[in-house]
Amino acid sequence: MLTDLRDRPVLVAGAGVSGLSAAAALAELGARVTVADGAADRLAELPDGVEGAHGIDTPPPGTALVVTSPGWRPDAPLLAAAAGAGIEVIGEPELAWRWTSPGGPADSGSPPRWLAVTGTNGKTTTVGMLESILRTAGRDAVACGNIGTPVIDAVRAGHRELAVELSSFQLYWSPSLRPAAGCLLNIAEDHLDWHGGMPGYLAAKVRVLTGEVAVAGVDDPVLAGALANAPAARRVGLTMGEPASGQLGLRDGKLLDRAFGADEELIAAEDVRPGGPTGWADALAAAALARAAGVTPGQVADGLRAFSPGPHRGAVVGEVAGVRYINDSKATNPHAAASALSGHPRVVWLAGGLLKGASVTEVILQHAHRLVGVVLMGTDRGIIRDALLRHAPNVPVAEIPQGEHEGMTDGVRLAAAMAAPGDVVLLAPAAASLDQYPSYAARGRAFEEAVRALAAARG
Numbered sequence: 001m002l003t004d005l006r007d008r009p010v011l012v013a014g015a016g017v018s019g020l021s022a023a024a025a026l027a028e029l030g031a032r033v034t035v036a037d038g039a040a041d042r043l044a045e046l047p048d049g050v051e052g053a054h055g056i057d058t059p060p061p062g063t064a065l066v067v068t069s070p071g072w073r074p075d076a077p078l079l080a081a082a083a084g085a086g087i088e089v090i091g092e093p094e095l096a097w098r099w100t101s102p103g104g105p106a107d108s109g110s111p112p113r114w115l116a117v118t119g120t121n122g123k124t125t126t127v128g129m130l131e132s133i134l135r136t137a138g139r140d141a142v143a144c145g146n147i148g149t150p151v152i153d154a155v156r157a158g159h160r161e162l163a164v165e166l167s168s169f170q171l172y173w174s175p176s177l178r179p180a181a182g183c184l185l186n187i188a189e190d191h192l193d194w195h196g197g198m199p200g201y202l203a204a205k206v207r208v209l210t211g212e213v214a215v216a217g218v219d220d221p222v223l224a225g226a227l228a229n230a231p232a233a234r235r236v237g238l239t240m241g242e243p244a245s246g247q248l249g250l251r252d253g254k255l256l257d258r259a260f261g262a263d264e265e266l267i268a269a270e271d272v273r274p275g276g277p278t279g280w281a282d283a284l285a286a287a288a289l290a291r292a293a294g295v296t297p298g299q300v301a302d303g304l305r306a307f308s309p310g311p312h313r314g315a316v317v318g319e320v321a322g323v324r325y326i327n328d329s330k331a332t333n334p335h336a337a338a339s340a341l342s343g344h345p346r347v348v349w350l351a352g353g354l355l356k357g358a359s360v361t362e363v364i365l366q367h368a369h370r371l372v373g374v375v376l377m378g379t380d381r382g383i384i385r386d387a388l389l390r391h392a393p394n395v396p397v398a399e400i401p402q403g404e405h406e407g408m409t410d411g412v413r414l415a416a417a418m419a420a421p422g423d424v425v426l427l428a429p430a431a432a433s434l435d436q437y438p439s440y441a442a443r444g445r446a447f448e449e450a451v452r453a454l455a456a457a458r459g
Contacts, residue, residue, distance in 0.1 A: 130286040353443075
């Protein structure tokens with residue numbers, strides 16, 4: 001139990017946002033907390049009573065627990081040494097789960113309701129929709145987890161409803177977490193380098209389906225199988241077609257609930273933002289989780305209407321010389337890029353970065369007919385170029401050299417030269433940003449600045 005950690009050494013691996021929140025919570029619990037990180041500057045400002053350790057490979061003597069930041073792989077030397085010494089390693093969401101569980105520091109007998117979302121794409125939008133629905137319904141709800149606010153902070157603040165975004169990393173490090181309702185949105189190749197392949201990635205994701213209510217798409221055979229095998233007492237399917245009993249789906253242009261009601265119409269699809277199949281799928285997932293928490297159909301509709309999509313998710317930046325420029329920097333894997341491409345008949349595609357072991361072959365095969373041109377950037381641009389040469393040899397391709405100082409500016413200029421009036425220049429990189437930018441948001445901002453500079457130059 002966490003209360004047994006008082007006056008005992010505890011190690012937090014990683015001085016990021018979630019690591020510092022975990023360290024603060026454990027320090028207030030009375031544990032003797034050390035935060036380890038490979039970057040000395042990240043240890044400069046630690047919570048009161050917390051010590052820093054730069055670049056260590058073994059836990060301090062007597063360590064009773066390790067709480068790791070999600071990006072740390074199990075084979076990281078420090079975590080491998082902890083496991084080899086028989087020290088339990090958990091993540092910050094697992095710490096939050098135990099905080100209000102029986103025997104935890106805040107065990108009141110009435111823990112907050114966890115409504116959890118995972119998937120390769122769409123997590124942040126779905127959690128934002130869910131938070132909007134819950135708050136519109138008058139619930140004390142907060143979006144937390146991978147969306148930005150650590151779950152331990154939300155739990156310690158006393159919120160009663162948690163709309164939790166969970167990455168595969170966070171689920172991997174959360175062995176006992178059992179949400180009241182959990183949703184697996186979709187599954188596609190991503191983070192294969194971290195998980196060692198697709199089976200490991202899927203195994204982490206399906207942990208979200210181990211609570212009381214499991215929600216997943218049934219149009220995808222992989223997800224349908226995961227849902228059928230989930231240990232949840234209640235399993236709810238999502239479909240982009242007309243739903244059967246026990247499912248949510250679409251009928252006659254409306255989102256329909258046949259799982260928590262006999263035939264409840266929720267909202268017209270045209271009123272959902274972002275629109276299109278991807279936005280509708282996210283809205284169905286958010287609606288299912290909210291309905292599992294007792295929200296009415298009318299409250300679902302009101303919450304979805306009140307929701308505004310976040311930045312860098314298909315936002316139209318502007319139009320220059322009849323060409324629209326769209327920022328979908330959040331498309332950090334091929335599956336997300338495919339969704340972004342599917343909405344446009346003629347596209348100049350800006351792609352590249354860190355593919356994390358994922359293949360781009362399928363997205364190119366599906367969408368080669370849309371491609372007016374491609375501008376490639378980042379570390380793995382050569383992999384995308386080779387796939388284009390094999391499967392779309394007639395599509396013009398330009399490359400930005402790695403480390404080019406004005407890379408995004410040059411990329412937008414090259415894309416503009418390929419585009420004709422009526423076309424779309426789409427930043428949907430299909431890859432992570434960290435080889436070039438601090439985050440996907442920074443990459444998106446660079447694109448927006450480059451588009452504004454182009455507009456100014458052309459008057």
